[in-house]
Amino acid sequence: MKKDKLHVLQVVGTMNRGGAEVMLMDIYRTISEDFHFDFLVNYKTKIGIEKGDFDDEILSLGGTVKYIGTQWDLGPIQYIKQFKSICDEIGIPDVVHIHLNAKSGLIALAAKKAGIKKIIVHSHADLKFRGSFLNTLFSKVELFFQKMLILKYTTDFWGASKEANNSLFSTPISKQTVVINNAVDIEVFQNVSSEQITEFRNSLNIGENTLVLGNVGRIVRHKNVSFIIDILDKLNQKGIDFKFIFAGRIDDKTYMQEINDKIIQYKLIDKIIYLGIRNDIPVVVSSLDIFVAPALKEGFGLVAVEAQATGIPCVLYTGFPSSVDMGLGLVSFISSFDSDKWLNEIIKVKNNKSSDKELISSAIQNKGFDIKKNTEIVEKLYRGANIK
Known part of the structure; x- marks a missing residue:
């Protein structure tokens, strides 16, 4: 990676074909050569590392794919340590862009501990919890604490829609959020x-x-x-x-x-x-x-x-x-x-x-859903511009 490129670490799940992953890859294909993307894939240790649908293309575009166990598999302290170690290995990114919805708070904390200045949490879902009463209760309690960490350590709050933003981000920051349209080519x-x-x-x-x-x-x-x-x-x-x-x-x-x-x-x-x-x-x-x-x-x-x-x-x-x-x-x-x-x-x-x-x-x-125009907005936001 050339030092004059803005280094962005994308924190994701396995890069298979889903709405968020397709959107991210469309941006990657379109973004200017002034940016370098690396991908940090969070995986379940019981299942092991699985190759994603987009992994080969990421490598062909010049990016790297690194892996880390989920925060619940590793535990918060070990997750933060491994996150920092990976950042030291690839070079401290200028920007971290987190795409893991209700798991984003601890990752934002890990990014802060790793020395990353610009921390973006990107909400891709209007979160609704289903299942047994106990599972739903646990998920809601976890989300409460994750939201607290998001509020404290995140610098930029992005979402796929107003509904997605309102679902993940607390009221004090609701007016500071940005909607990044899931645009198409x-x-x-x-x-x-x-x-x-x-x-x-x-x-x-x-x-x-x-x-x-x-x-x-x-x-x-x-x-x-x-x-x-x-x-x-x-x-x-x-x-x-x-x-x-x-x-x-x-x-x-x-x-x-x-x-x-x-x-x-x-x-x-x-x-x-x-x-x-x-x-x-x-x-x-x-x-x-x-x-x-x-x-x-x-x-x-x-x-x-x-x-x-x-x-x-x-x-x-x-x-x-x-x-x-x-x-x-x-x-x-x-x-x-x-x-x-x-x-x-x-x-x-x-x-x-x-x-x-x-x-x-x-x-x-x-309507703002063309990938070329959308990527221009993302570039400006990565560089620190305020988009209203």
């Missing part, structure tokens, strides 16, 4: 050709007149994938010719088994195509007719903006923040889990796909 999504779409659909044996619905994301409970199967059952009962495409990582195998059981119960095996992890998400999204997402809660929901960039309508639960709507008339919000309401909305919007690339591009840029 518009050109990448608009440059998918009709030939690529045809080839993709043909590879999955999808008919020309088949309605193609889809979703991209991790398979975990809060994404509410099981409810999508209920919607598809209603579509099937209507006799509609459709296919549902899902691309993403299985992060909850038990939940995936529950979904598979429901698919078998509803006799939808031939209607659903699970693609797993893909490197061609722009092609996948562009090949859909409708994007369907009933996630219970999203800090932002980058893939919904990606879908709008391709011109396809989106049917979303109100767990998505309203800021995800680019004002193109492509987004429908539904506030309940009444599958009949979702069915009716899907039928209503199935022919609403927009082909006006110039209008779409202009709308996304004007």
Whole structure:
């Protein structure tokens, strides 16, 4: 690393394809050569170090990937010691950018102890705790103490949305927060050709007149994938010719088994195509007719903006923040889990796909979700400018 570059340490979980990770990599690909990124991956020691989807690309872009056990695996004192040791090894960063939501407070303290001057905590989620009473209580108590540490040791408070900021940051600093839009590379999504779409659909044996619905994301409970199967059952009962495409990582195998059981119960095996992890998400999204997402809660929901960039309508639960709507008339919000309401909305919007690339591009840029403009803002903030 050249000494004249501004050194940023990104503190993350495993760099797999998720909304925050995709956003961060889009910034990394776009940011000027005046910046150097290193990545510190927090991993569960019982599972061990796992290679992330983006690790090779990080290395190819000149970054390094270091690893540290989670703060709960190591304990606070050992975590702080190892964090400092890693910073000494790579050279004390000018900036630390922390992306671990409710775990960010202790990391901010560790960064302060390591001698880092600019400490950014970036909230990527509207935090909601689920599970047993005891687990929920423990999580809330932990968050309380993490918030205290965030308030004391953080210099910059960023979030994917106002909802995400309000979820993690305490009232005294709520007016000092900055919303960093989860922006997209518009050109990448608009440059998918009709030939690529045809080839993709043909590879999955999808008919020309088949309605193609889809979703991209991790398979975990809060994404509410099981409810999508209920919607598809209603579509099937209507006799509609459709296919549902899902691309993403299985992060909850038990939940995936529950979904598979429901698919078998509803006799939808031939209607659903699970693609797993893909490197061609722009092609996948562009090949859909409708994007369907009933996630219970999203800090932002980058893939919904990606879908709008391709011109396809989106049917979303109100767990998505309203800021995800680019004002193109492509987004429908539904506030309940009444599958009949979702069915009716899907039928209503199935022919609403927009082909006006110039209008779409202009709308996304004007809303502040273009990756090039977004990265310029991030550069200024890394350097210490005040952005209002």
